[in-house]
Amino acid sequence: MNIKKLAEKLQLSITTVSRGLGGYSDVSEATRKKIIKFAKKYNYSPNPNASNLASRKTNTLGFVIPLYGLNSNTLNQASFFEFISGMSNKINSENIQFIMKFANTIDEEKKAYDNLIKVEKVNKVILHNLKKNDPRIKFLQKNKINFVGWGRTQGRINYPWVDLDNETSTNLIMQYLYDRNHRNIAFINVDDKYNFAYQRKQGYLKFLKKNKIKFKKENYISVSYEDPDQVALVIEKKILNNSKITAIICSTEYSAAGAIKACNKANKKIGIDISLITFDGNIVNFITSPSLTAITHDRKILGSKAIEILTSETKIKNNSHYLAKPEIIERGSVLTLKK
Amino acid sequence: MNIKKLAEKLQLSITTVSRGLGGYSDVSEATRKKIIKFAKKYNYSPNPNASNLASRKTNTLGFVIPLYGLNSNTLNQASFFEFISGMSNKINSENIQFIMKFANTIDEEKKAYDNLIKVEKVNKVILHNLKKNDPRIKFLQKNKINFVGWGRTQGRINYPWVDLDNETSTNLIMQYLYDRNHRNIAFINVDDKYNFAYQRKQGYLKFLKKNKIKFKKENYISVSYEDPDQVALVIEKKILNNSKITAIICSTEYSAAGAIKACNKANKKIGIDISLITFDGNIVNFITSPSLTAITHDRKILGSKAIEILTSETKIKNNSHYLAKPEIIERGSVLTLKK
DNA sequence: ATTGTTTTCCAAAACGTTTTGGAAATTAAA
DNA sequence: TTTAATTTCCAAAACGTTTTGGAAAACAAT
Structure with a gap:
């Protein structure tokens, strides 16, 4: 079915059918309805190639x-x-x-x-x-x-x-942890050349500032995506060895996986010996027992x-x-x- | 740039340009090369809408x-x-x-x-x-x-x-485990209404048959995707409680995650107390220590x-x-x- | 030199739309 | 009732290609 045949069925010109379907005001409501009805009936929809070509534009x-x-x-x-x-x-x-x-x-x-x-x-x-x-x-x-x-x-x-809203995310998490009396919170981020990571870092820093908590260099680490095992190692050394840290925020599912591995290795029970909260984490979030608390966005x-x-x-x-x-x-x- | 302008530049007809670009034999090699040269030079490529429309077909x-x-x-x-x-x-x-x-x-x-x-x-x-x-x-x-x-x-x-090649996959895994002297191997699959799961099951069963190992109902379980925690529970109960089982095959990354959780809970060290091999598992494969052996396909x-x-x-x-x-x-x- | 073949090219039609510029029909205003 | 304004419609041109059905040119055979 094409517009020509449809126009014949409707006893109308091609122009009117086209304009009717296009919702132009120069075709009466009555005929427009009829056109639409017929178009449905004969299962017509305009050939996009012809349409794009003729209109000199696309949608x-x-x-x-x-x-x-x-x-x-x-x-x-x-x-x-x-x-x-x-x-x-x-x-x-x-x-x-x-x-x-x-x-x-x-x-x-x-x-x-x-x-x-x-x-x-x-x-x-x-x-x-x-x-x-x-x-x-x-x-x-x-x-x-x-x-x-x-x-x-x-x-x-x-x-x-x-x-x-990455900044709000870390702020929200920090508040959540703060309310549960965590004061030494590690944040495992990725390189802040990525904007989302930069924003998350800002949220973290701003929360600290707002609550007059001193930023501790050793609580913030940036890891790469490339070598997950390396991530686990870094977390083990820098975070888990630091007995002051009571909670960890993971910026990606990968780093959460690394954290889980590190915790297992160091024999620290997540949710008991140490707290962990991750961004997203569809897959890793239920590996631990209890499962991982996470932050998500729609x-x-x-x-x-x-x-x-x-x-x-x-x-x-x-x-x-x-x-x-x-x-x-x-x-x-x-x-x-x-x- | 369109074909008309290009034809003018080339001092050729539109037809010849079109056919030259299309690789038809009725345009000489010399002119064809020239056409292509010019097309590159003027950065011409045919308007797909016009092309589809005219040729009454698409690619x-x-x-x-x-x-x-x-x-x-x-x-x-x-x-x-x-x-x-x-x-x-x-x-x-x-x-x-x-x-x-x-x-x-x-x-x-x-x-x-x-x-x-x-x-x-x-x-x-x-x-x-x-x-x-x-x-x-x-x-x-x-x-x-x-x-x-x-x-x-x-x-x-x-x-x-x-x-x-799902059947070969499970066959390969079974052989791998068999070579390492595993005889009681659990296979955690998903519902075999999914063809890939059916095929993996076939590979598993055929290997058993070939090696005259009796199929044990309790070594094969099918889990759903829906509730990961449930998966962990089933694995804990049915697999880990069965002391004869020395190795587990996981058909999906989700079930591997479930298995890891179950092992953690039951305090069974993967790679030491029990062997685990999973399909794919990009994320979960490095959570355990040592990391998960996996089977992948290109x-x-x-x-x-x-x-x-x-x-x-x-x-x-x-x-x-x-x-x-x-x-x-x-x-x-x-x-x-x-x- | 003539005829037949093959190679190389091209003018025009076609694809299915949208848009333009107006014409016809209807309604409103005088 | 006539004129003006508005509403509703339409014929034809245009979009940028491909394809058809030859024509012209080049080459080969006689």
Whole structure:
């Protein structure tokens, strides 16, 4: 079924059918309804190729996933799926076309963006893993393509974005531990060149400051993703050997795994001898007994908000943004200390 | 840049440029080279919308990801990314367009396939999580759309597929354990309605038979994905309480996590008091000390083979297939018993 | 030199839409 | 009732390709 046949069935011109479906005001409500009815009946939907071609524009969302950075920066697998899941509802209901590309290298990533803009002519983009002064931003702004950042950079931001509220997260955790009388809290983070790690560090530091707790260098460590065993070793040496530390915050599931290993090795029972709280941790959170208390964010909403911003009727404001609120899931790995 | 302008630059007709780029034999080698040179120079690539429209066909691969089944059937997140990663090289080099859809429900999944075929007019599909007598197969065969299964069903198969060699995997593991003098080996599987689980069970059973070891009902348990804590409990009760069992095979990362928890609770040291070997387990494999010995498959190749089958010049044979070979990564959670 | 083949090229039609610029029909205003 | 304004519709052009059905040019055979 194509528009021509549908127009014949309806005894209307092709133009009217097209405009009716497009919701233009120059077709009466009555005929519009009839057109929609027939379109449904004959299961018609416009050929996107013809449509894009004729209108000289697309309604396509482009999205490049940097495979090379998976699990070694802001993108982890679980968060990807949640984000996508949140997006997909909106995408389906808004009838947006959706092109996703996967890049195994930085070079491929560059090519992928080029292709999206120049060949596929997408009009919306989700930008992941933004860097400071990211060239993609200028590129997109120059080409007047709507985009929203998944994650954001530091400092002044002149583009719309969605992100986890990382600073609040660590603040929340610190408060949670503080309320349970922990005063020497170790924070195992990753390199703060990653924004999420930087933000989490800020939350940690600000809480200390607010409560007039001195920052102890030895309580904060930054580990790499690369060698998990190394992580366990570092934790064992620097954290577990420090008898003052009563609680550990892990910034990633990997470091939580490392912490668990270190604790096992040092024969410290999590939730009894030492408290542990981790970000996310879908898999590791139930290995300990009692299971790990964790902090999570609703990343589904992040995905749907991103689409919302991109499709908002009004011209996208450069300060639209959304912060996913954190939530602590209590499971029992945090001990309440005596005063 | 479009084909018309490029033709002007080349002082050739649009037809010749199009056919030259398409590699047709009715344009001389000399002009073809010149065309390609100019196309590169002016950074021209055909508008896919116009191209699809004019040729009445596409070169598009469709792929529906069932989000609802994530981590609760054959699809887990890590395998998805590996598969995709393997695909993407081929996709880029073969200049295939690629549409991926995500379905949160079975209903959405159905709609997604419909959309791919009828609206997007894809000519290639990757089918995931195949069921016996899967209606999608008939649907695609009827519409003469090339497809390849990621995973396969049991029994006679009349379509091309790629899959893990699950039967060999368990066979390999069993041999590995047997060589180290384990005779009472527990296998923690998931419901064998999932084909991969069924195949793994077959490998386990066949090994027993071949080596004339009696199958002991109490050594085989099937656990669900839903409640990880429950898994740990079952393992503790049924496996760890059975003093004859010297080694455990875990079919999924989740059950390995459950096993670790159970061992911790029962105070059994993995790699010392009991041996453990798991499928995959990117995250859990380094929690224990020594780290978990695991069996993995190269899922990247699975992805690239899938594309290879779909793009093979010759008409796709219904018996093309590829089995990813397993490999044991020794880490130290398996003990060699004394004879 | 003529004819037949093969190679190399091209004009025009087609793909299925959207958009433009107006025409016809209806309603409102005078 | 006539004119003006508004509403509702439509024919034709355009989008950037591919494909069809030859035509022209080059080469080969006689």
